[in-house]
Amino acid sequence: MNDSFLDNVDRGKQTLLIVEDDVGLQSQLRWHYEEYNVIVADNRTDALAALRRERPSVVLQDLGLPPDDEGVEEGFATLQEALVLDPNLKVIVVTGHADFDNAVRAVSMGAYDFYQKPVNTEVLDLIVQRAFQMAQLEQELRKQQEAASSPLQGIIASNPAMVKVCRSVEKLAPTNVTTLLLGESGTGKEVFARAIHALSEFSDNAFVAINCAAVPETLIESELFGYEKGAFTGANKQTLGKIETAQGGTLFLDEIGDMPLPAQAKLLRFLQERVIERVGGRKEISVDVRVVCATNKNLEQMVKDNTFREDLYYRISEIVVDIPPLRERQGDKILLARFVLEKFAKEHEKKINDFTPAAATAIEAYDWPGNIRELENKIKRAVIMSEGKKIDTGDLGLNEDNELSINLKTVRQNAERGAIRTALAIADGNMSACAKLLGITRPTLYDLMGKHGLNNE
Ligand SMILES: Nc1ncnc2c1ncn2[C@@H]1O[C@H](COP(=O)(O)OP(=O)(O)OP(=O)(O)O)[C@@H](O)[C@H]1O
Ligand SMILES: [Mg+2]
Structure with a gap:
């Protein structure tokens, strides 16, 4: 050598x-x-x-x-x-x-x-x-x-906050702790609930979801616990509830913040004792299920307002996973968009393979209040409507104003205009006070207002 x-x-x-x-x-x-x-x-x-x-x-x-x-x-x-x-x-x-x-x-x-x-x-x-x-x-x-292809199947996450969420899901999935998923509508709560199930020891059995917001108050109890024949008018045969159907698997209580108080009390009892009684039944049936809950409501506030039981809150939130909204996932928007585009293009047999640079920029700049669900809807529509090989801003229904301004001059100007507007509002139109707030002279303030077209406001 x-x-x-x-x-x-x-x-x-x-x-x-x-x-x-x-x-x-x-x-x-x-x-x-x-x-x-x-x-x-x-x-x-x-x-x-x-x-x-x-x-x-x-x-x-x-x-x-x-x-x-x-x-x-x-x-x-x-x-x-x-x-x-x-x-x-x-x-x-x-x-x-x-x-x-x-x-x-x-x-x-x-x-x-x-x-x-x-x-x-x-x-x-x-x-x-x-x-x-x-x-x-x-x-x-x-x-x-590598980061984007998370071991959680079908979940796109490269943004550090999201990678962290994925790691915690991987860690908590094999345990039996009751997990509460918090996130705005469309952030992927159900996706993560299914991922927890898939990675858990309950994965051989069913994943049973119940949307607590969609079931009328009068029916929620029988939905959850089932009923015996003759328990009420119309109960003409014994019917299992969601909890029992999930036996050995995962029970996903979606929109748990929308569960009415009487049902909350019954659910609490189940979570404490792990037994249920069917409506109209007398026998206690023990059920072994993994429980995952999700909501976009602020449960802590609801506890304060007495609309959500505090004891139930503590019972379901053994571990809380906060799923960030899409607008906070820098870098993930375009990854998700490409993923979704590929999926829909295949589904609709269209040869669309990418976004124009302007569209990609608009996607990163837009706030996505409806999160991934909105992203999916906009891209689905674009795939159907688009006639080119690439999806443009217009196809997405996003306007060019959404373009990300990473041009430093533009950023500075926007900041300047924003500061002047704020100062004007605070000073309630008093120019001297406004100039003082901004640390500039009155003539400079007038100049700047002219430059930014704020004279008429
Ligand atoms: N990280 C992700 N990667 C890929 N697809 C995702 C991801 N997160 C969510 N999705 C997709 O976005 C859509 C919305 O996700 P999901 O239904 O899990 O959201 P949610 O938080 O339960 O929404 P809602 O509050 O409206 O019920 C689904 O079609 C899902 O497949
Ligand atoms: Mg959901």
């Missing part, structure tokens, strides 16, 4: 592997590439060992390597094995003068680029720098894609 192999290792720098048997060129390059953590290998075996050990992202490789210094076969063999070891490796192949055929052959085998001797370090520098940049970009992209 080359004795220069392990020296000069600096973990803070990017690692460049130079595979070159010419000792003079070795030291020239090593000296020249001081800014990198340079590792030198002069044959195939050492090069591959260095790859395994140091994991460089860029390799500068001579094609003429011993024992075939004059030929290229040893060089090609090295290239091939290196790419098997790390398919993402950026290999820059150094060929002999005017040796185009081998350069092309190397690139077609997967080399990132080629360089022809004699070495002009200025040009080579550019190629090496670009290779590192490319390697880094690709690595970031792979990371994003």
Whole structure:
């Protein structure tokens, strides 16, 4: 092994592997590439060992390597094995003068680029720098894609807050704690409830959902607990309730904030004792289910207002998972949009594969008050209506005003206009007071108001 192999290792720098048997060129390059953590290998075996050990992202490789210094076969063999070891490796192949055929052959085998001797370090520098940049970009992209394909099936989440939600769901799913999912309408509460079920020891049995807001108050008890034949008029056969149907599985109490108080009392008893009595029945039946609840209501406030039982609240909120609204999930909007687009395009057999840049920007800028459900609806409509290959802002029913202003000048101007408006409101139209609030002179205030067209307000 080359004795220069392990020296000069600096973990803070990017690692460049130079595979070159010419000792003079070795030291020239090593000296020249001081800014990198340079590792030198002069044959195939050492090069591959260095790859395994140091994991460089860029390799500068001579094609003429011993024992075939004059030929290229040893060089090609090295290239091939290196790419098997790390398919993402950026290999820059150094060929002999005017040796185009081998350069092309190397690139077609997967080399990132080629360089022809004699070495002009200025040009080579550019190629090496670009290779590192490319390697880094690709690595970031792979990371994003990994994060986006969460182990929770069908759940798109790359935003850090959402990744955290996914991790907690993965952790709590195998336990039997009663879980409360909080989130605005359309944020994915049911999706997560199903994910909890799928990852739990109850997954072999049913996932039974009951929407407490959709069942009339008079029926909720029999929906939950079932009834015996003859329990009330119309009860002409014994019927199991949702709780019993979920036996051994998961009971999802959706919109639990909408459950009427009498039913809350009965539900509490079930949660404490894990037994039910069918309406009109006398026998206690024990039921073993995992309970997951969800609501978009503020239960703590409801407890204060005496519209939700405090004891029930504590019983169902052993673990609370807060699902952030879509507007707070920077980066996820467009990922979700692409995911949904692909789904609907397939469903409707349309060859639409992306959004125009303006549409993508509008998607990131829009607040999505209806969250993912709204996103789905808008994209579904766009897929049906669109005639092009890409979905445009208009197809989505979003207007261009929603475009994200990341232009610093625009951001500053908007902030300035906002501050003046606020100050005007506070000062109730008194110009001196307003200028004072803003820390500017009255003439400057007039100028700014003119600039922002606020004179008439
Ligand atoms: N992270 C996600 N990745 C992919 N699709 C999602 C995600 N979250 C939600 N969805 C989809 O968005 C839609 C709304 O989700 P879901 O029904 O779970 O929301 P919800 O919070 O229960 O809404 P609501 O309060 O309206 O009942 C569903 O079609 C669901 O498949
Ligand atoms: Mg729901």
